Amino acid sequence: MKKKTYLLLLLTLVTIAGCAQSHRKERLTEQQTGINNSMQYNTLTPEEERVILHRGTERPFTGEYLENREAGTYLCKRCDAPLYRSEDKFDSHCGWPSFDDEIKGAVKRIRDADGQRTEIVCNNCGAHLGHVFLNEGLTSKQTRHCVNSISMKFVPAQSPQSATPQKESLTTVYFASGCFWGTEYFFMKAPGVKQTSVGFMGGHAENPTYEQVCRKNTGHLETTEVVFDPAATTYEELVKLFFETHDFTQTDGQGPDIGSQYRSCIFYSDSAEKATAEKYMDLLTKKGYRVATLLKPVSVFWKAENYHQQYYEHKGTKPYCHKYTPVFDD
Ligand SMILES: [Zn+2]
Numbered sequence: 001m002k003k004k005t006y007l008l009l010l011l012t013l014v015t016i017a018g019c020a021q022s023h024r025k026e027r028l029t030e031q032q033t034g035i036n037n038s039m040q041y042n043t044l045t046p047e048e049e050r051v052i053l054h055r056g057t058e059r060p061f062t063g064e065y066l067e068n069r070e071a072g073t074y075l076c077k078r079c080d081a082p083l084y085r086s087e088d089k090f091d092s093h094c095g096w097p098s099f100d101d102e103i104k105g106a107v108k109r110i111r112d113a114d115g116q117r118t119e120i121v122c123n124n125c126g127a128h129l130g131h132v133f134l135n136e137g138l139t140s141k142q143t144r145h146c147v148n149s150i151s152m153k154f155v156p157a158q159s160p161q162s163a164t165p166q167k168e169s170l171t172t173v174y175f176a177s178g179c180f181w182g183t184e185y186f187f188m189k190a191p192g193v194k195q196t197s198v199g200f201m202g203g204h205a206e207n208p209t210y211e212q213v214c215r216k217n218t219g220h221l222e223t224t225e226v227v228f229d230p231a232a233t234t235y236e237e238l239v240k241l242f243f244e245t246h247d248f249t250q251t252d253g254q255g256p257d258i259g260s261q262y263r264s265c266i267f268y269s270d271s272a273e274k275a276t277a278e279k280y281m282d283l284l285t286k287k288g289y290r291v292a293t294l295l296k297p298v299s300v301f302w303k304a305e306n307y308h309q310q311y312y313e314h315k316g317t318k319p320y321c322h323k324y325t326p327v328f329d330d
Helices: 002-021 023-033 046-052 180-187 210-214 235-244 271-286 311-315
Strands: 072-076 082-085 107-111 118-122 128-134 143-147 152-156 171-177 193-201 221-228 264-268 294-297
Touching (some): 107 128, 180 221, 180 235, 221 235, 221 264, 235 271, 271 294
Parallel strands (some): 264 294
Antiparallel strands (some): 072 152, 107 118, 118 128, 128 143, 171 221
């Protein structure tokens, strides 16, 4: 009982402190909701509080959702009320996410004290969102809700196959191990791999064709793009599979395919991937192998012509150039 009283006192003190800092907002909140139950709202970080409760502004061109073009809904960071739809988002080049419409009844407009600008707040909880500007000629609705990213929470639209993981939770990595038909054959069958494509990486020509790469004057390597779900497999597993499905000691090509475009190479996207690749190269060297695999930073991936994609799968045969040979079995 005592504890409860103490908590109540604390709550009251917090509420009073909040009011002192932002009189108008807390009054509005009470008006709008009828109750001042701010403790039921989402917990905010100090930076979120600065913008949402104390009507601050995030630095332009820094917000999380400025460039977001995904379909979905933007909710209030404080109370989760839906505020804006992705269909109403447009690129205003002002440095903050811009919408030319709101979800009906979700946003309240308040004229600034100086009469210069019109503040917009969440109609449910009073959270500060930004400002609204009219008649700028940017869209047919002549309205620009200029909203701080930090005041919102984006929820992507549910795809029809809601069981498939969201794109941003997938990781894309690149391996070259000779003829890409054979490389892709093994990666597309690996557990946790969602998608594969074959193409070219590491050269200097723009949009090279298969023929150009074969003539060996573009510098590209036949490369397989592997998109995997990190919840279902790891980069380590894929690196192991890479080494176990080709001859990583061959320097002039791969198997019967001779030429620089068939060289063994891991293209890394960050220092973690590089470290993982190096770890397994060291391990193989310690096992006595002379590792010929190159280690290069990721560059532009040029997708190859359609008839190269999932080649063996469409043909219904097995690769001549790649086979599975375990080397990490101990
Ligand atoms: Zn709200």
